[in-house]
Each structure stands twice: as structure tokens, then as C-alpha cells.
Amino acid sequence: MGWQKVDGLLTQLAVGRGNNVWGVNAQDNIFRYINGTWRQVQGAATYVGVGADGTVWVVNRLNQIFTWVDYAWIQIFGSLVQISGKLLLIVGDKTHVWGVNNASVIYFRINGDINTNNLIWTPVFGSLIDVSVASDGTVWGVSSTHDIYKWAGYDWIQVGGKLKQIYVSSRDLIVGVNDNNEIFQYVNNTWHQLDGSFRYVAISIDGILWGINNGSEIFTRQDNLISQIDSNNNSQTINHGTNDSQSNSNIIIGLAMGLGLTIIIFSIAILIIVRHYKKASILRVT
Incomplete structure (x- = not known):
């Protein structure tokens, strides 16, 4: 089917299931994609993460963390510059959220309780600038040298290739972009290039691709590798x-x-x- 242009301009977006897509623009405005239209949501953020269960988390310019509950933002203790939140089916109905801070230190949230305390965020050894966690518990990340890593539950395993950004929705749905804005999908233990040129790419749990180019234009396609x-x-x-x-x-x-x-x-x-x-x-x- 190929890439189809979607109206609007965004700097970053995240997708859970189907067309449950959220994004932010250069003015830190937050948007939600509803019935083919971007609807602005209250608040301001620089990064958004969407779970397969519809859970939404954001980070603002002060690196403060918020989650969307009952049509309102609730602040969460901690300080992150990038988050990726998904429903991890391997732990029942608890929402786990992974993220990194300004020092590239990795954290994950050990339960779905939004009550704030110091014990909820747990550091993970390693150093990443980008991390993504899938609904089945799969976690991938990218280092400052753009090396690619996969979490094995106890250690990071390096995967061949170089990416500046990665997005994971399941162990079989993994996409990313490199320094040349080339798009790749990981299939059968090999990176395969997709057509198009984006600086940011995402894939839903049901395989729908989304991308943002250098002009902040938004694109989507129904098919993937x-x-x-x-x-x-x-x-x-x-x-x-x-x-x-x-x-x-x-x-x-x-x-x-x-x-x-x-x-x-x-x-x-x-x-x-x-x-x-x-x-x-x-x-x-x-």
C-alpha cells in the first residue's frame, strides 16, 4: 500500500493498538488522533509514550513525568527525558514503563501503581539514549554510539547494526531509523530496509507503521515486512x-x-x- 500522508506536523509520536496514536509538536502541544483528526489535549510535553492497553505517559521540558488518568494528567515522581510505556502481559495487568534520564541511566517501573514514592523506579545497569518496551515484555534500546541492544531479562545483548531511534511493539515488530533517516525492520534476525526516509518511526502492536520526516510531516502505512x-x-x-x-x-x-x-x-x-x-x-x- 505504501506510505500515506496524514495532515498535521509533529516532532514525536507513539502508537499503541490500531489508530490509538498520540503525538507532540514543536510547541510542546499534545495531540491525540481521533477519527482521522488530531485533537489537542491539555498539557505540554516533549515526549509521549503509549501502551498497548491505552496507557499514556509524557515527559515535559522540565523532565517531569505525567500519566493520563480519567482525562487528566497526574504527575509521577522521578525525572526522565524519554519514556516508553506498554502493558506487559507477562506480569498480568500491571503497567510497566521504561525510560532514560539526562545521564543516559536506564530505569523501569516495577508495578502499575501510580502512587509516587522512591521505590517505584528501579535502575537498570547500562547506558542508553533511547529505549522501547513491547506489550510482551520485549525491551530494545540504542546507545549514544547508536549500537543496538536487546534486554535478555538479566543482561543487555548487542544486536548487529546501527540505529539512532528504535520502536518495539512485540518481539516480532521492531523498527528503527539510522543516521541517514533510512528505515529498517527486524525480521528473522536481520535488518531489512523499508522504503521512505524518516527521522522517527513507530509501529503499533497490530503492525501499522507511522513515521515523521525532517519537515515534521506525518505518514502512515498499513503494511510492513x-x-x-x-x-x-x-x-x-x-x-x-x-x-x-x-x-x-x-x-x-x-x-x-x-x-x-x-x-x-x-x-x-x-x-x-x-x-x-x-x-x-x-x-x-x-
Whole structure:
């Protein structure tokens, strides 16, 4: 289907499920995408994170953290410059939020309770400038040297490639952009380039892609490499079915030819036996 332009200008956006998209512009205004239109939401932020369950978190220019509850922003203890919040299904219905601060220190929120206290944010060893956590618990990040890392539950594992920004919605839906604004999707343990040029990219849990270019223009597309591969696999399956039919036809033809040859040989054998019997009878009469 390709990239389709969406009205509006944003500096950053986040998407949960389907078209549950939130974003911020250069004036720190917050917007929510509703029925094909950007609707401004009260408050000011420089970064927004949206969970698969609809949870929304933002960070403002003072690095203060807020979460959206009952149509109002509630401030959360802590100080982050970038957050990524998703519903982690592996811990039931608790909302976990990961983020980094100005010193590139990584934190995660250990439960979904919005009550503020010092024990809720837990530091994670390592240093990242960008982090993204998926609804299935998958966590990826990018370092200051644009190296890519995946959280193994106890350690960061480096993944080949270089990206300046990464976005994860599941263990199978991972996208990012490099220094040249080239877009990549991680499929079958390999980075595959997508068409287009964006400085920021996101993907929903159901595979819908969103991107922002250098002019802050917004684009979206319904297909991604996973859906393309599935489509190709379906086509291959259909082709395999055709080959199987041809093979079955060849088998039937072969069996028929073999049966016909057997009948011919059997008939010749009977004819020889009959002739031999007649000759033997003539000799006895004489």
C-alpha cells in the first residue's frame, strides 16, 4: 500500500493498538488522533509514550513525568527525558514503563501503581539514549554510539547494526531509523530496509507503521515486512498446492501406464500358453 500522508506536523509520536496514536509538536502541544483528526489535549510535553492497553505517559521540558488518568494528567515522581510505556502481559495487568534520564541511566517501573514514592523506579545497569518496551515484555534500546541492544531479562545483548531511534511493539515488530533517516525492520534476525526516509518511526502492536520526516510531516502505512512475508508465504503455499496436484496427476498416469503394461504382458503370456497347449494336443492326436 505504501506510505500515506496524514495532515498535521509533529516532532514525536507513539502508537499503541490500531489508530490509538498520540503525538507532540514543536510547541510542546499534545495531540491525540481521533477519527482521522488530531485533537489537542491539555498539557505540554516533549515526549509521549503509549501502551498497548491505552496507557499514556509524557515527559515535559522540565523532565517531569505525567500519566493520563480519567482525562487528566497526574504527575509521577522521578525525572526522565524519554519514556516508553506498554502493558506487559507477562506480569498480568500491571503497567510497566521504561525510560532514560539526562545521564543516559536506564530505569523501569516495577508495578502499575501510580502512587509516587522512591521505590517505584528501579535502575537498570547500562547506558542508553533511547529505549522501547513491547506489550510482551520485549525491551530494545540504542546507545549514544547508536549500537543496538536487546534486554535478555538479566543482561543487555548487542544486536548487529546501527540505529539512532528504535520502536518495539512485540518481539516480532521492531523498527528503527539510522543516521541517514533510512528505515529498517527486524525480521528473522536481520535488518531489512523499508522504503521512505524518516527521522522517527513507530509501529503499533497490530503492525501499522507511522513515521515523521525532517519537515515534521506525518505518514502512515498499513503494511510492513511481516505482512509482506506472510503474503508471500501464502502465495508459495498456493503454488505448492498446484505442484502437489501435478504430482498426483503424474502418479495416476504412471500407475495407469504400469497397469496397462502389466495387462499386455499378462495377455501375451496367456497367448503363449494357449499356443503351447494346442501344439501339445496336436502331437498327442497324431
